[in-house]
Every structure is written in C-alpha cells, then in structure tokens.
Amino acid sequence: MKRVFVICAALLASPGVAQDAVPARTVEGELPGGARWQAVVPQNFNGSLLLYSHGYSPRKDAPEPAPKEYRELLLRKGYALIASDFGAAGWSLEQAVPAQRAAVEAFAAKEGRPRRVMAWGSSMGGLISTALAEQEKPVIDGALAMCPSIGGAVGMMNMGLDGAFAIATLIAPNSGLSLVNVADDMANGRAAMAAVAAAAQTREGRARIALAGVLGGIPGWTRADRAQPAADDFEGQVTEMAATLVMGTLMPRNDQERRAGGAFSWNTGVDYARVLDQTGRRPLVEAMYRRAGLSLSRDLAALAKAPRIAARPAAVRYMMENYTPTARPTVPVVSLQAVGDGMTSPSLQRAYTDAAPPAMASGLWYNGAGHCRLPAERVMAALGHLEARLDGGAWAPRPSAFVDHTPPPMVRACIRRTGKTGPVCK
Helix, strand or coil: CCHHHCCCHHHHCCCCCCCCCCCEEEEEEECCCCCEEEEEEECCCCCEEEEEECCCCCCCCCCCCCCHHHHHHHHHCCCEEEEECCCCCCCCHHHHHHHHHHHHHHHHHHHCCCCEEEEEEECHHHHHHHHHHCCCCCCCCEEEEECCCCCCHHHHHHHHHHHHHHHHHHHCCCCCCCCCCCCCHHHHHHHHHHHHHHHCCCHHHHHHHHHHHHHCCCCCCCCCCCCCCCCCCHHHHHHHHHHHHHHHHCCCCHHHHHHHCCCCCCCCCCCHHHHHHHHCCHHHHHHHHHHHCCCHHHHHHHHHHCCCCCCCHHHHHHHHHHHCCCCCCCCCEEEEEEEECCCCCHHHHHHHHHHCCCCCEEEEEEEEECCCCCCHHHHHHHHHHHHHHHHHCCCCCCCCCCECCCCCCCCCCEECCCHHHCCEEC
C-alpha cells in the first residue's frame, strides 16, 4: 500500500478537461537554501502570479507550478504559475513556507514584481498557503486554501487521535495498534484497516465505527463515486465513515514526530462522553448502538478507563510554532472544502473561519465528496471569489457554485497565539 494513506492531494485530485497547450515560457532557478523553483508564464500574462503549494508527499518531487487538471485553464486565463519543491519532503512546513516566499522574490528579481500574488494549495499545501497569508509582512496579496489542513497539525492530529483511540480501545483492543510513536505507519495502518473491515460486518462493530468516526471528525459522506446518504440514513453514513476511518484518524505520524522530537498529540483529561455531546452527532451514535443492542454508556466508560496518551511539551511547542495557524491572516483567505472529505475533516475549515475575523476569511463548500477532488470550475469560482475581495475590499455574496453548509464543530481545536496569551487548545 502506498504511503498516500494520508492526505496526498496530487494523487486524489479530480480529472481535468483536456485543452490545447497555451503558449508559455518556463522560468526557473535554485534558492539559497537549495530548494528549486519553477514558473510558467503565458504569453497573455495578466499580471497575477499564482503560488502553488502541493499536499503531503514522502518524496521531494520536482516543483509543480499547478496540478495538471487546472494548469491549462489557468494559463489560458493569463495567470503565471509558480512553485518550489520546498527543499524537503514530507510534512515540511518549516521549510516550505520560507521556500515558497523566496520563490516569489526570485521570480520578481528575474521578471519584475507582478501586479498581484495569490497563494493557493491543496491539503497540507492549504496550510502552507494559510501560513503565508498570516505572515506579518506577507509576500502575497491573498490565499486560496483547498481541501486544507487549515486547522493545523496539533488540533487535526488530536482529533485523529480521538478516533484512533476509540478504534484501539473498542474495535481492535488486542491488535497492538500504536497511536503515537509509531514504528511503521504502513504496517500499523494495515492492521487497523483489517480490524475496521471486520467490524463493519457486524452490528456491534458498526456501532463502534460510528462512535470512532464521530470522535475523529469523519463526515457521513466520504466517497465521490457514491451518493450522499440521507440525513436519517445512519447505516449509509456509517458505511461512508468506515471507508476512510483509518486514513482519517490513524494518519502517518512518524514524519511529524521525528521533526517535533516525540509525540505531540494527547488525550489526557479528555472526557469522551462530553466530546461526543459537543459534536452534535450523538443521535447517530445512539441509533447505531440501539440497533446493535450495545450499551453506549458502557463503551464510553471503557474509553474513560483506558490509559491516556501524554504529549512531550517540547514536541507540542515545535508543532504549535511551525504547523499551527493563528487564525489572524494579514491578507484575505478563502478556504474551499468538499462537504464529504473523509481525510481532512471539514471541521478544520469551520474551526478556522469561526476563529478568524470575518472580513479576512471566507469558507466555501462544494457539494461533493472525496479528498481534493475539486472540479476545475469550482476552483476557478473560488479564485474569482478571492479576487473580488481583493478588488472590492469586502466579500461578495457566496458564488452560486457553492452550497450553504455547517459541519460539526472541531471540538479540540488548537490556535496559535502570539505574545503573552500563548496557544489556545481545547
């Protein structure tokens, strides 16, 4: 199984529409830190430079100025496209943010300062784009974060830990699953997938999948090739949760933990009965437990008694400083998410837009499912929404391409605060 087991937008993106190649030239170079950058400038350059940040990849790939499904459409509209290779592989935000900023400066030195620079990115790249938008002296004018890990790694991985804790405690108690300090992410994931697949065949197992999925922020629709289950179709929703439960909760950790110097996720002091109530999704879980003839209170008591996981304070500090947003952008940010993303929880987008000043952040919802399977027309509409904000100074009404949607809250959100107040983590 490939390591795209976690959020890897480049391998999960929607197919594009074939178009004739647009006449364009390539500009490239190497940055002082060793990262490579590349830009594509069309003949009809409109003065706007789009800075693309890709999603998680275990490899340091060549610079990707734009995903292939969007590239020709953007060039046709006159945008110049640019990206760096971050200078590092994996969860490399610490290296990616300065490398992306330096790529813009290198482009300006060779080609002149563009009229406007907009960052955009998928999955982890959405968090990178958001970090660029939160800089005190930004090199960009606005950002579009797509299918983004915009809630930050600390809150996202704590939410994943909550779901994984329920899997390990209730679904696979004797499987030896590792929740932090994982020696082999892929072997751990395979064991979890086998346990969840077996559980999905029984009513008892499906009830516990519902509980783990709700605690882990997994929506009730996750697959692009399946219709959205009705609001009262709890069985259908649990089937959708099961499809991405492991990928959305036992996300690869060893890359991040190696960078941080240890475990940075924790559930010490967490009351899972209270968390369940705060999600607003208790009726779904209760219905599944009734159908299975199981006691929800007994399983919640088992979670309460299970040994907790503590984080290393230094590792938390590192992840807060390098992988966690402030929700205080200095330039406008648009976040674009599918309502049925089972790998990057839609609750992450809600957490950010709830915490950010409304004048500076706007959340758009695509009525579809799957991780980073965003049709080109939706991406263009979201980009147009950002440009309208930059031109007019205020958010225009929500474009008709998007729907009104409010996902469950991110119960254990984490926001980085500068100064004396410190981080805000629930």
